[in-house]
Amino acid sequence: MKTTAKLYTQPLSEAVGQQILNVENVNLCDLHEASIINLFKAEGVLLFRDFATSVEIFTSFTNKFSQNFMDYTGGVFNRRIINGDSTVLSVNDFNCEIKLHGEMYYQKNIPLMLWFFCAHPAAQDGETVVCDGKQFFDELSQPLKELFSQKKLKYRGHIGKETWQKQYKTDDVRVVAQICQSNDVDININEDESIDIHYICSAIHPNRSGESMVFINSLLPAKNMSPNSVAFDDGSEIDNEVMLELNEIAAKIAVKICWEKGDILMVDNTRIMHGRRAFVDNTRDIYLRLCSPSFSY
Ligand SMILES: [Fe+2]
Structure with a gap:
């Protein structure tokens, strides 16, 4: 069948994103591809709602727009493999809030694009949140704009053997060293086979056209979940006042995605930060x- 069904859109929020709604009862995979790509390039985040979906449909739909699927090697959370496909993963295995972040910004090789699929929403709470990293940068005070242009972030971790075996999917510490090297992550292997790693990266990045700056990084959740896991690259700590301003901006500009079963979310991981609210419902x-666009961008 020709993929030519028209898109019916509605803003996701005042600031960023569009929803694509199934008004005429069409198949998701019949939507006009070029229109989706153009809308994604303009908006950075798209929500597909009310289409008939399943994990299989999610997989084939996302295959149409993406390549270089990653299996999350080196990622910090435990994720479950879905349907035996190591490129379809559960989000993670705990319920607390995760503050706004760019995915895997603690290493060089990041997925440029993310897809989320709601197999089952939480009965309440557990919303995913997104924000435009360009808007985040624009909201920064002049002193913070200057601070983040002068100093880079230094992510650091001490990882025990059992944990790095899971995280890097290997028993061989030399393989871990290779993976770190290819990600510009500095690694020190200790006598007890634990490792110390660090990675230095700016918190702000020019956008694709180079015309504006985007605040996108893993600072907010890193500082929230493990305060010693991030500092500035000159060794100075990121103080509470800085974190307070960042958390206030995040609270102001975050857009909630109140999941409905079958929803699909398409995210530009070079521009849009994402996070999620806490929840108690374990059926969420x-x-x-995690991938790259297969279209020119
Ligand atoms: Fe994430």
């Missing part, structure tokens, strides 16, 4: 694919 089940 959201899947994730």
Whole structure:
């Protein structure tokens, strides 16, 4: 069948994103591809709602727009493999809040694009949140704009053997060293086979056209979950006042995605930060694919 069904859109929020709604009862995979790509390039985040979906449909739909699927080697969370496909993963295995971040910004090789699939929403709470990293940068005070242009972030971790075996999917510490090297991550292997790693990266990045700056990084959740895991690259700590301003901006500009079963979310991981609200309902089940666009961008 020709993929020519028209898109019916509605803003996701005042600031960023569009929803694509199934008004005429069409198949998701019949939507006009070029229109989706153009809208994604303009908006950075798209929500597909009310289409008939399944993990299989999610997989084939995302395959149409993406390549270089990653299996999350080196990632910090435990993720479950879905349907035996190592490129379809559960989001993670705990319920607390995760503050706004760019995915895997603690290493060089990041997925440029993310896809989320709502297999089962939480009965309440557990919303995913997104924000435009360009808007985040624009909201920064002049002193913080200057601070983040002068100093880079230094992510650091001490990882025990059992944990790095899971995280890097290997028993061989030499393989871990290779993976770190290819990601510009500095690694020190200790006598007890634990490792110390660090990675230095700016918190702000020029956008694709180079015309504006984007605040996108893993600072907010890193500082929230493990305060010693991030500092400035000159060794100075990131003080509470800085974190307070960042958390206030995040609270102001975050857009909530109140999941409905079958929703699909398409995210530009070079521009849009994402996070999620806490929840208690353990039936919440959201899947994730990490990849690059297969169209020119
Ligand atoms: Fe994430």
